[in-house]
Amino acid sequence: MFSNSQVLSSTLKVRRSQAYKSFYATIRSLRSSPPPTENDEGYPSDNDFILSILRANPSLRDSRSYLASFDPRPITKPALVPAHDISIPSTVASESKPTVTQIPTQEQLPKPSPIIASILNPVIRRTALVKMQGPFTDVQLDSIARGMVYLEKLGLVSVIVIENDFISRGGQDERSAIVEETMRVVSALEKQGARARPVLGAAVRLGPKPGDEDTGATSDFSPPEAHTLPSDLIPIRSALCAGEIPVIAPLALDSFCRSVCVNANDVLGALAKGMTETGAVGRRQDSPGEVDLTPLRLMIINREGGIPSYARAGYPHLLVNLNSEYSYIHDTFHDEWQHTHPTSLSNLALARTCLAYMPPTSSAVMVSHRSQSSLIGNLITNKPAVSSSLPHALLQGNRKLTPHTPTLLRRGLPIHVVQTTSQIDKAKMTVLLEQSFGRKLDEAAFYRRLDTVLDFTIIAGDYVGAAIVTSERESTSSNPISYLDKFAVLPSHQGDGTVDFLWVALHDESYGLGHPSSANPNGGKEGKGEGRDLVWRSRANNPVNKWYFERSSGHVRMGDWVLFWCDAEKRLKIEQGRRGRSGLSWIGEWEEGRLSSWTDVVSRIPSSWKK
Template identity: 70%
Template sequence: MLPRIPASCSRVPPPLASARSQTFKAFYATIRSLRQPPPDPEDPPPDNDFILSILRANPSLRDTRSYLASFGPRPKPPSAPSADRVPAASKDLSTAQSIPVALEHPKPSPVLSSLLDPVVKRTALVKIQGPFTDVQLDSIARGMVYLEKLGLVSVIVVENDTLQRGEQDERAALIEETMRIVTVLEKQGAKARPVLGAVVKLGPKPGDDEFPESPDFSPPEAHTVPSDLGPIRSALRAGEIPVIPPFALDSFCRSIRVDSNDVLGALARGMVEAAESDTAQSNASPDVLSEEVDLTPLRLMIINREGGVPSYARSGYPHLLINLDSEYSHIHETFHEPWHTTNPTALSNLALAKTCLAYMPPTSSAVMVSHRSPSSLIANLITNKPALSSSLPHALLQGNRRLTAHTPTLLRRGLPVRVLRTVSEIDRPKMNALLEQSFNRILDEEAFYQRLERTLDFIVVAGDYVGTAIVTNEPCPGSPEPISYLDKFAVLPSHQGDGTVDFLWVALHDESYGLGHPFSANPNGGKGGVGEGRDLVWRSRANNPVNKWYFERSSGHMRMGSWVMFWCDAEKRLKLEQARRAGAGLSYVEGWEKGRLAQWGSVVGTIPSAWK
């Protein structure tokens, strides 16, 4: 018989007693789940939603190749022939030929096999920014389980916006929330492990003060070293999702609550450094598979109740794709005052993405998503693209029902974007390399630059010549105004699919047919949205696979033999014309449109080739 506990010692405040009871139940559920037998095969989990989520992602061939490069089977070194292997010339071919073809087992599709059974496990840093209801947590946990099936294992950091710093029992409340998430994950079929001890330390990392501070970047207020990541490594090795409350060790080795953004920033840096240390110590070839989960974070996922970062250019709807390198300050400057109430953590999460992506690989991305859109995480993982392309026409995005307050925001480290006005500003060797690699043809350099000397309007350059858009003014017979012609639009193959194409087209829009609208005042070193927009015209080979992309972004197109001519109407003029006609609407061909296609066609068809 157990000894009786005095009543005076057993009195616990009701809220805290309830919290402790729930914590114990969650912990017991965690241990109990390890002892449960596997589910009955006659009662399989509902995987239809998982398959549909993959299909809705609609990945292109390039997206699929990129996914397989990260998660698919990697080539293995050829094995030496065994001693007992019989030479092919001495085999009894009649035996082999007598095997019916029907008995041969078909090989599974490598794409399907890799999507549904990934070989390589990668990690994602996930911020679950509650509070959430049980139903909302179920939806979020289902998304985490789907990502794990695709090879992306989440390292989750918990946050609760309603729990103020310094509140009584805040530590118990955060532990309770951590255990609640563990329980929900296991309910959805995943293995999860609470990591309740602090894995980061407060303060800058020793040695950081030796490096000058950058005005555009500040390191996290916490740090970690590889030895601190033992609990996370242990959970990942066991196939479990680590769930971490926002605790850190202070200078007195006390575990205290800190901002979850500091924990995430410290983990992003520490996990990258630990992965680099693992590679250096093992001296393993990249072609050799490791049993360890790659600690380098591939994604940062911020799941909250607000959704993405609201955009002044989209009437408060979220940004679709953010180039942190060139847009970070501009977003702060254009952040409307009411959004501080409706989206109170948008800017702090924007800073978190900038901090984490500074340490993560260049191909990594961050996504800010509402709890209402967990399935979009699968699309982001497979395609690494925003839910809707940011370079689509503004009117189309505004009228698209899929663009809502809960549309996710994709964030990339990005590239600087600048506008050149003269040929003398061009770095010719870099421009030549960019054009020749993009088009896989030899540039007729002398003739090309001579033509630009006569006709150049402006050039948009992304990064260190990884992408460019060249616009010229082509004389038009019978018209006082030259044609604004997109002569070249090129992105290096190594940067196709990483957001550079959209960054480049948005800057092109802002400098040409989008001029005059306030949402064209983006920081690309150009006119800042001030001026009158002009119709933009270009041509493309009829068999160019990029034409589908052009069809979606143009106002119209016309076949010209082996060419297709595209154009984008000046948006400000269209807006004024629609306002003038009020409810009458625009006709199929307005007066100012008559004859312009013939004029454009006569000019565009005579522009000489730039290639040898």
Template identity: 70%
Template sequence: MLPRVRASTALASSRSHTFKAFYATIRSLRQPPPDPDDIPPSDNDFIMSILRANPSLRDTRSYLASFGPRPKPPPSAPSADIALPSVSLTPESIPVALEHPKPSPVLASILDPVVKRTALVKVQGPFTDVQLDSIARGLVYLEKLGLVSVIVVENDTLARGDQDERSALAEETMRIVTTLEKQGGRARPVLGAVVRLGPKPGDEEAADPDLEYPEAHTFPSDLVAIRSALRAGEIPVIPPFALDSFCRSVRIDANDVLGALARGMAEAAGLDNSQSDPTADGVPSADVDLTPLRLMIINREGGVPSYARSGYPHLLINLASEYSHIHDTFHEPWHNSNPTALSNLALARMCLAYMPPTSSAVMVSHRSPSSLIANLITNKPALSSSLPHALLQGNRRLTAHTPTLLRRGLPIRVLRTINDIDRPKMNALLEQSFGRTLDQKAFYQRLEQTLDFVIIAGDYVGAAIVTNEPCEGSPVPISYLDKFAVLPSHQGDGTVDFLWVALHDESYGLGHPFSANPNGGKGGVGEGRDLVWRSRANNPVNKWYFERSSGHVRMGSWVLFWCDAEKRLRLEQAARAHAGMSYVEKWEEGRLAQWGDAVQKIPSVWQ
């Protein structure tokens, strides 16, 4: 028995050690290492962050267009006006080249696979060490993808005018630098002021009433410290200091520093491009493009709360048309829960006015650092704002910490009569969007009889045309989406979502408080109607339609889509209490056959 007891004891001990080793392994996977000072971020975490972004083919192409190797310009041919001397060379007379050969463009693109671009980042603390580690890890990942951060530090708990505010901000700056380096990045504190207090000289004469100016400015010569850090591969970290008229360094609002940098860096990049040599042999430059492509506001509260999402954040904001409306619908309790939401909204509006049209801003909580990578690659919100409202409300990805994406955007307006349509611009939009020639006479003759409304985005960069089509067996015509078009140059910049949200608010979403967006239409007042449209079965856009429709049915080479009136669905569900709705309600019987018959009778307007 003794050998058996010993064997059993040894086996139990072995199992105990195995379990402890397994537990230790699992615990080490769930927790950060105890001493990560010299350990860079895991490559596996970096790769998983990219995969979670789930970029589409268009997203990937857009990212590579900004950060991929730039094509080599074609060599310039010698001028025909210059007579070249004819020289006969023998192999013995050819001199030996003593200079070092230049690296090939292919080799250079492999060694330096991305073009470095810049992002303005507001780190709005205070943050704990663990929170700051998470933020720094995300910023280091972004640098690997080619987006180098220019960080401006802010501390909400440090009141203006405190005796030790300068030393406290300097310590916070150094703390962020140390954390970035602990995560494997390289950072440099820029403790001297890089902006000047007050408006830029000349702004009074050339002031644009539609443009918000920061209370600070900067000149290209003031950006030397930032350029030096970027050229050395370091992330500049800047406290919110500015030089006043007496050349004293004083603390100012971090938003004014960011606004001045957005303007100054864009202007400096413009000067760089005008003075650069286009014949650079295709080798990536050691310099960094100062034009800010992203504005990132990292705080503790997350995005801007929305009245349409029960206080959860806005997903995508069109600043050109929604800015005032967000202020008007900002509930009083949110001033306590999200005290800096409106000031950060103003910051995004100010900075994006100076940044390229394709740029975006993101307001994100420290709890969502991985969303920064998704925003860089896709330049889209975490969830599309044009998805059905019920689907968004029940989506577990929509939380209080979901980031808010902000774009400069476009004004949205609704036209009710055909005489209000600018026909040349509409023709150009439709033909470029569909790649076909419009039969203008037949198209506008039909609209004169059936037009309900037209939604226009910007200066005819997008349009949604809705008509009233007669339907046999029904006294009420069907609401038909005749055309939905966006210029190719604006596909992927948020215009599609802006347009569809306005379409929702004017048709099947009408009657709900969250449809009262300022698009020049009915403001959410009225009764919603079912919206019907058709699309070719092989249309690549159908996947997008599937996600936004209530249902669809195949009709030969066509697919019929529809969106149910949301207000009627809400009333029906309330009338049936907790019983839910059946698969086919009485008001649904026969409507697909009626819709299919009406839609098939609509003639084509293409030549």
């Protein structure tokens, strides 16, 4: 027989042994557990994914735009018959009257779980054309693949075309090297939890599409040297419908039906045209797994990053208006960039070709493999990482602006400047102003005043946006004030880059004059001259004021109005150099009394609207 103390001692020893084994097992499991960025299955964790979404910091308009493209499609519910109108006799044998089983009402029906609901009502999946321009190391490839998985979670499925700058063209081992590179990308995607399918057959055909031979002479871009037929897209559509990411080798069929290696840009251009034409036919509404083939984005992922800018000491362009800036970017591309960014201009041409076929709301992004997380921000906001319309001083000191900052490219609109009211199409301008402000314009009084005070007008496209600047004077002897009388963009073009394109042109013609970034050819001064302070007013409850606060040098309250201004950047730079380290903390002679003068002049400007 054992005493109570012996039993207690034995029990404690067993518990201590179990506790020690449990502690040791816990430490061992912690040492052998996967890194915190992955879960038990080895797939990417949701933490980085959620943080990437939060860093995008989308506005309400950005969120609405994203949901408009990816929101679940509505389900047409069948008409429900009231339960008391239908009765089903029971088949149970009984001498009594047959029982009647009532059909449950809609409220009584069990609700499906969120997982089942997401399966029955999936988000609309859209496609992105992706040029993966290597070579990349395994670590870099894993990072890019993780970005592709994140985009797929948000509803954007990548159609990837492989390119490797180190593979010699026409070499004996070119095809085997391309196949090997394709399989590397497939393996990297599957390692991150995605399902990928290699497409090792020719996805396009060399030469123009039958019937399109004469379009190249009339177009303002270089058409691709390949095309697709609907049957060529079957492997891509099949992969997308099966929930797989197609990874395409840059191969094409020649006139002898031989599969030959071609430039990836030709494959991407042909796919942009073919997928857009096929997507325009319409997605079958009765097939939940169907994917809209129309490309929503073009993504060029490389080792160079964005296109270097002449105005930012080689740092990338932030937002490119291909319609009006394409030629000028070519003209200002420095010779040394041919070595540091050898494919920037060819990728610029690729973006213009693809966006010419894709919907007007589509955009292209040129991004370094180091900035793959910025793809999420671009998808949700469809905006550059840093707004190009911010004051130059803010852009220079912005931490987000690095050599690896992505370049966003849009098809854009032509921008031109006119100096007289006779050059303005008054009917179109009236429609623009009334639709933008939601008020009725007093046309006779408005244009009569412009005849005497107009400085210049910037017009975007066919009057989808305009900025009207006037010269106002306190007296006949005083210096004129540059006053932004109207800044308007059609509601249908708000959020597509037109606002930024228009404000950049406004900067070039007023407070940005004399700065290298203002030398854009738009029919105006092309950066020549002295910068002038720009003044404007906005109602205190205008929701656009947040945007104005970010772009102005200062503001002051005027009752129900807020007066904004932008200081001439060239003068600010000279003044800052003169004061040295003391900064701009005191009021100079050129600033004395200007606020009261501006307030007096602006308060006397008559309203342009009918009461």
